Amino acid sequence: MGPGGFYRPSNRSGAKLRLHMMCFGRLWDPVTKYEKSYRSDGSAPPPLPYEFISLAENAIEDAQLHMKLLPSMLPDICVANFYSYGDRLGLHQDCDEHVGGLDRGLPVVSVSIGESAEFLYGHTRDENKLEKVLLESGDVLIFGGKSRRIFHGVRRILPPLDYIGLSQVVKETGLISGRLNLTLKQFQF
Numbered sequence: 001m002g003p004g005g006f007y008r009p010s011n012r013s014g015a016k017l018r019l020h021m022m023c024f025g026r027l028w029d030p031v032t033k034y035e036k037s038y039r040s041d042g043s044a045p046p047p048l049p050y051e052f053i054s055l056a057e058n059a060i061e062d063a064q065l066h067m068k069l070l071p072s073m074l075p076d077i078c079v080a081n082f083y084s085y086g087d088r089l090g091l092h093q094d095c096d097e098h099v100g101g102l103d104r105g106l107p108v109v110s111v112s113i114g115e116s117a118e119f120l121y122g123h124t125r126d127e128n129k130l131e132k133v134l135l136e137s138g139d140v141l142i143f144g145g146k147s148r149r150i151f152h153g154v155r156r157i158l159p160p161l162d163y164i165g166l167s168q169v170v171k172e173t174g175l176i177s178g179r180l181n182l183t184l185k186q187f188q189f
């Protein structure tokens, strides 16, 4: 893709991540975190689409019906990750946002579209003690409150489904085979 589109970022060691990424609303990068406004290709992130904001707000409102203690959150950043079959994301915490928001447990809203993923999470880095959940197309995962700093990662993307097995949303958007994840967060606090 051209400037500002999906790219493979590098981590501190210089190794490329096993996924493609782009940001909306605000720039985040594994090395420079939230420090820069422009990518090395000179591009600034496109604004956060209104539809992304309302999706996150609606998801949180729905979750609050079941979990009254879950704080509200107004997203100002979306990290979009695209995983091809064979891609993955190592264990990490999302903790580069403003510490005030982290301490208050402002939730992360994570939307999955396309192929399914094995998502690991827990309060430890020890892979053997982590929980596993299958994230399928259309799933919305929320982690906030005391779980805002959980370790998490994508262990693997499941093999591509045949066309009939793909969800309506994937057929309608013409998404190529793979998994799109939208992670919505509030940086500013």
Ligand SMILES: O=C(O)CCC(=O)C(=O)O
Residues within 6 Å of the ligand: 079, 081, 089, 094, 110, 117, 119, 135, 152, 153, 154, 181, 183
């Ligand atoms: O793809 C996912 O489900 C997780 C993405 C993620 O954890 C991140 O971008 O920080």
Ligand SMILES: [Fe+2]
Residues within 6 Å of the ligand: 092, 093, 094, 152
């Ligand atoms: Fe994350």
